Amino acid sequence: MRFIREHKLFSLLITVVLILSIIMIVSYKMGGAHSFIGNLLQTGTTSIEKPLSSGSTSVKSNLRGIFKFRQVVDENEQLRKEVSDLQQKVIKLTLKKNELKQLKELSNALNYESVNDNHNLVSANIISLDGSNWFNLFTIDRGTESGIKKDCIVVNGDGLVGKVTETGKGWSKVVSIIDESNNVSFMVLRDMSLIGVVSGDSKGSLSGFMLDNKASVIEGDVLVTSNMGLYPAGIKIGKIRSVEYNSDTQLKTVKIEPSVSFKSLQKVAVII
Template sequence: MSLRRDKNKRKINFKVIATGVVAITLIGIVSISIGKNSGNSPFNSNIIMNISSTFENSISSGLSFFGDGFSDILNFKSNAKKVEKLEGENAKLQKQITELKGELEDTTSLEQLKKALNFVDEKYVANQVAAKVISKNDGLWYTNIVMSAGSEDGVKENSLVINGDGLVGIVTEVSSNYSKAITLLDTTSSVSFKLSRDSKSKGIITTGTGIKDEESNREKGLLQGYMLDSDYDVLPGDSVVTSGLGLYPKDIVIGEVTKVTEDKSKSLKYVVVKPNVNFKSVDNVMIIEPRNIN
């Protein structure tokens, strides 16, 4: 008897629950229906509006994105033409800059060569040829050079080679259209000099002087030599120029004394000279006909 009552209670409880659920559902449906008819929905209308607004904004943003992209596609060809035009104008400007730079270099070169002529007496100026250095020896320093002027231009052997900074060297070989020269740094070069402040104090720029650091000095692009008299008062900082003895006319700038050493056992005073010409870069020169010393 007790088991049957339990089963009946369970059946009754299930029916009660089911009946309750159905009743609640019906009440909900009725409420919605009444809300629609009266305009007062039990649901929050703001939520619905927000969802609708968000959806509309998304559609608007998407249309704007595609619209902008389509506009860019339409303008691509026009932009490409503008870029091409700018590149063409840039190329023209680059060409003009290169031409102006070349003209400036030529003008600078002419000014340097005019300055070079100030080193030589007027009687030598009439026999001069401007030339470019077209080749040089291997290595850091210019010791041997080839120039773009030869016998057809009036260049002769032993002609003087100078630039706007001073003495470069001397012509050793002449062909019809080019010539070769050795610079002051060449081991076979030799030139007589004097102190610009005292023309009586003379010496010789040459190699093989016996200076302790002669090879090291040469590697540094320095000249070395000796005074003809050990009693000559020579000091670092003294300017040296050609003395006028031998092939070179006087007063052409050579360089500046950087070191003085004395060998009392040989009664000699040695000098190290920094050349005024930059022998790392010699581009334009003036070739002066040699004077007749016979």
């Protein structure tokens, strides 16, 4: 009794534990899990398990979502790579097609009758532009080692390109006919008695005038070099787009579309 008085809290806890133990034993004997106490205990256990189970399901769902997202990202990355590879293949095929087209045109240039009689041709690649978007000035990969000299004429399969202004071993600089510093005499292919002079406008086109202000040139007339001056006769220059009469200069002026596409020029031939 003295111990109980001195240790009241401890004695109370012992009493409660004993009572609960007795109740659980009696409850089990009287009906097990189906008794009131069993139901109460089962309810408590279920209440604890439910949020734990829900949390576990949520975690599993989130983890599945993360892994699924990672898989989608990886697949998109792979598709982007495949698209990029296909685009590169298309570009390479396009470049190859353009190169083959220019090689074919270049082979036509090598068959100019007016050139082959007295001259040889050296094929060359354009390796750089000298500050121009229109190939006004550019450099090729052939030079003195191939017999190229200053003022050699440059052509391609479509017609006249320009002339060489400087040259060295393995390189030559070319000024094209669309440069405003370059003047070329021409004649009309339809009537070679009609002659004039053409020069570039540095914008990809040509303009010129007829020596005879009464010359009967018309839109669509094809112009070729006349053999007056530096350029041999018969090389195609371009086609007349428009004809006007300038009352101030009293000259018949012409606008010409070059036969050479100076925006896509890659290969040329040099007459030596």
